[in-house]
Amino acid sequence: MKTMQWLVKREMWEHKGMLFWTPVVEGAVMALFAATMLLLALTGDDLHATLTVNGSSGSVSHVVGDALGNRDLSQTARLMANTYMTAASPLFLTLGALVFFYCLGALYDERRDRSLLFWKSLPVSDAMTVLSKAGMALAVAPAIVVAVGTLTSLLLLMMLCALLAANGVNVFGQLLATPDLYLTPLRIAALLPVYALWALPTVGWLLMVSAWARSKVLLWALGLPALTVLLAVWANKSFNLMLNTEWFMEDVIGRVLLGVVPGYWFLFDRTQRQAMSESGANALTSADLLSYSWATLGGVSVWIGAAAGAAMIYAAIKLRQSRAEC
Structure with a gap:
């Protein structure tokens, strides 16, 4: 256990700029931009109109309209408590890019700079090393983004409340x-196991390519799936194979490349997507998001993908054992 902890710390030390400072700086920029817009709104003649003109989200304009229209403030407070974490959406989208490029270079970079020779001289197995990198991508990096996103969202929420008070x-x-003010961050954090399971195929694929490719790792990671799609479409049309290429692109290639994007499981799980659309997007709360997300684990496809991701991580371990340099 201590070995794994030190390996995770090592990954954090080596990639602190990408995995920690990137979301922190992005959150600070978001807060600064929001503060500027709210100050402009405070000095304007029409608060609601100013927020709308400056491109604020529809939920913010709706909350401001309800509050300034002297509607039920308790209802407005519940709406704010249930939706304030949506302000961190840019951070969650950034998480997908961070995990993607981290995994892509996790095993390739150490061969390229020859640091692999040093790390292999230590009494640490290849399995522990690869699993620590997978753990960073599936658990540590998402947890950091959730923490930064929560703090950023709370700060933006307090700014909005201060503006309304003024x-x-x-x-x-x-x-x-x-209660939802305190429960919403916990519900978002409760999505981390769901994210890990849906991201496992992409993380496994990227780690395997990172351990295998001798150069141009990004080209291999994107090019092989693209080439597979082209060959499938060509074979389907040339030989009239009646293959469901649309399913192959969305459910196989899509999961391989886009699984690290938070919320991707709603695009993949059609049942839950339909249930969400029937409930109404405007009425979707953090509790609904948690419920629908965990419901996607009831399908067999997520477990097949997770098993495939675990198999690719195992392949990455074997490839690291056999390759000491580019």
Whole structure:
């Protein structure tokens, strides 16, 4: 256990700029931009119109409209408590890119700079090393982004409440008394196991390519799936094989390349996507998001993909054992 902890710390030391400082800086920029927009709104004649003109999200404009329209503040507070984590959406989208490029270079970079020879001289197995990198991608990096996203969202929420208070509408009391204010971050954190299972095929594929490719690792990671799709389409049309190429592109290639994008499971699981659309996007709360996300684990496809991802991680371990340099 201590060996794995030190390996994870090593990964954090080596990739702190990518996995830690990138979301922190992005969150700070988001907060600064939001503060600027809210200050402009505060000095404007029409708060609601100013927020809308400056491109604020529809949920923010809706909340401001309800509050300034002297509607039920408790209902407005519940809406704010349930939706304020959506402000961190850019951070969650960035998570997909961070995990993708981290995995892509995780095993290739150490061969390219010859540091692999040093690490292999230590009493640490290849399996432990590869698993520590997979753990960084599937657990540590998402947890960091969730933490930064929560802090950023809370800061933006407090800014909005302060702006409303400056305009004579005080929702602090109702908001702080709303349980969803405290439960929403916990619900987002509860999605981490779901994310890990759906991201496993992509993480496994990228680690395997990273351990195998001798150069141009990005080209191999994207080119092989693209070539497979082209060959499938060509064979289907040339030999009239009646293959479902659309299913192959969406359910196989899509999962291999896009699994690290948070929320991708809703694009893949048609049953839950339909249930969400029937419930109404405007009525979707953090509790609904948690429920629908965990419901996707009831299908067999997620477990098949997870098994395939685990097999590719095993292949990455074997490839690392056999390759000491590019």
